Amino acid sequence: MGCHACASICPKSCISMESDKEGFLYPNVDYNLCIRCKQCINVCPIINKEEVMNDPVAYSCINNDETIRLDSSSGGIFTLVAENVIDRDGAVFGASFNDQSEVVHVFVETKENLEQLRGSKYVQSKIGNSYKKAKEFLDSGREVLFTGTPCQIAGLKSYLEKLYTNLSTMDIVCHGVPSPDVWHKYVEFRETEAGSLAQRIAFRRKDEGWKRFSVSFLFKNNTEYRQNLRNDLFMRAFLKDVCLRPACYDCKYKGLNRQSDLTLADFWGVQNILPEMDDDKGTSLIFVNSEMGQRLFNEVKDKMLYQEVDINEAVKYNSAAIKSVKYNPKRDGFMAEKESLPFDKLVAKYCNEPLQRRIRNKVRSGIKKILVKTKLINIVNSARK
Ligand SMILES: Cc1cc2nc3c(=O)[nH]c(=O)nc-3n(C[C@H](O)[C@H](O)[C@H](O)COP(=O)(O)OP(=O)(O)OC[C@H]3O[C@@H](n4cnc5c(N)ncnc54)[C@H](O)[C@@H]3O)c2cc1C
Incomplete structure (x- = not known):
């Protein structure tokens, strides 16, 4: 999955993440330096996939701050949660563009810099040394919010090897990551x-x-x-x-039993479930997956409009939450x-x-236009009468 857990744990730094011909990073071991300690194998979140059982609760949410919401991909909930962590002198990790327009994981420590992490970037983000940096902060007692794809959260948790009460994690519902x-x-x-x-x-x-x-x-x-x-x-x-990472077509991190404390998604289908929360400016679907997630949610709920929704109903419109896309x-x-x-x-x-599909779509939109025109003519005619 390119999570970097193995490269981050290696005591000899003999694992480098190298790009294949499609542009995805994979671990490459220098066997001249390797001491066969097997730590890389022990932290691989695919080889040792941890099953979690939780009972997530789903909410439809909208950040009250209209400016932040418009600058975010869905309802702007990432920023609300992240701001609280920064208020407590914590560090927030997430995906940002660098100067070469590549997508990389970084950490930010001020509210102003959260802007870098805001918004979805539809490219696999490079973890780099973020897991190591997060561990450094955690070991020093500092609060950390780590955000990313479900596999990046699994990689971090596996790399850390122990539970930290000063760590919270937030993943996204992920369609898959492009090259x-x-x-x-x-x-x-x-x-x-x-x-x-x-x-x-x-x-x-x-x-x-x-x-x-x-x-x-x-x-x-x-x-x-x-x-x-x-x-x-x-x-x-x-x-x-046509350009997703091969592992995304058989993602091991789909489903409602997630490793993160909170999950963020677009509430696609909100117009059918809760039309009063759809103004086409962005509504988030949130899963609260753990006690820590509930605490983070409670801390920000006064700054948003929210309503609990049936999680099974909500994911009917967001299949990326529960199943991988089909290989094209x-x-x-x-x-x-x-x-x-x-x-x-x-x-x-x-x-x-x-x-065939293009012709069908053209015919459909032609019929729609004719129907609208006929309706308009009828309205004008009845107004004349
Ligand atoms: C590759 C990708 C695929 C997605 N697929 C779906 C989907 O199928 N269905 C759905 O409902 N939602 C999907 N999302 C999530 C959705 O687009 C929003 O990110 C989410 O709703 C959060 O929105 P927000 O308004 O609260 O915050 P925003 O400010 O929009 O979100 C920012 C958060 O997204 C994280 N992020 C941004 N880009 C990346 C990246 N490349 N890798 C890891 N983390 C990233 C940031 O670190 C930060 O935590 C996807 C996001 C990404 C990045």
Whole structure:
């Protein structure tokens, strides 16, 4: 899964995380230095998967702070929880862009810097030395909130080897993580088109609404690229499942028995379950998985609008919570040609809807337009009478 637990625990530092040809990191052991202590094997969260049994409670949530909510992917709950930890002089770990537009795990210690972690980045984040740093803070008695994908949380807990009362964890419902190499190719493609380097990237702008979010690049030459999820080339490849990490097609961390204290998700389907909590600006679905999670939730609940929901009902609209995406047979071709084809041609070749479906969608939207027109004409005619 690329979690870095083995590389972080190795007492001889003889495990390095190296990129394969698809751009995903895997451990590589230098057997000249290895002392066969097997610590790497003992902390591997796949080899020693810990089963947890909890009884999660789900909530629909909206942060009262509209500015933070609009800057977040769903209801802006990550920031609320993280701010409280920082108020207690804690450190918050999560995914951020670095200067090369790569996605990496970092820690922040001030509320202002939480902005770096806010918002989903649809790329596998590199853990680097974050587990080691988190352990250092924990051992010194400092509070830590570690956030990431479910497998990154499992990797951290396995690496730590013991329970810390000053640690809290928050995972996300995860569709799967795209290749950092494919992302890099896409950034290069956009920068070439713009004739300038990217300065700020956001995957989830809500200008056209939360459900129809847009990807945006602000370039150093002050131009902007913005396109909604259906038309953005990278989002099309992501949602067609042609560039996810191989392990994501058989994820071992799906389900409702999670290792984290809190789980964050988009409350897709909120319009059907709790329409009064849907204004298309972003609603979060939260699972409170543990006593620690309940404590974190209780601390912030006065700063949000929330309502308990039936967890089984809620995940009906969010299958990523409980099952892996299906392997797309086109993935092999997409990955094999990612270096040789320009990004737009690559996506056109492997991510277009089949002709039949495109025709069906066109016919459907044509019929819809005619129905709306007929309805309007009827309204005008009856008003004239
Ligand atoms: C790769 C990926 C796939 C996702 N798939 C789904 C899905 O299928 N269904 C669903 O309901 N929700 C999914 N989410 C979660 C969702 O997009 C929101 O992140 C979540 O609802 C939290 O929103 P928020 O408004 O509370 O906070 P935000 O401020 O939007 O969230 C910030 C949090 O996300 C973490 N984060 C951002 N990017 C990454 C990353 N690359 N790796 C690890 N952690 C990251 C940050 O560390 C921080 O904890 C996914 C997120 C990611 C990153």
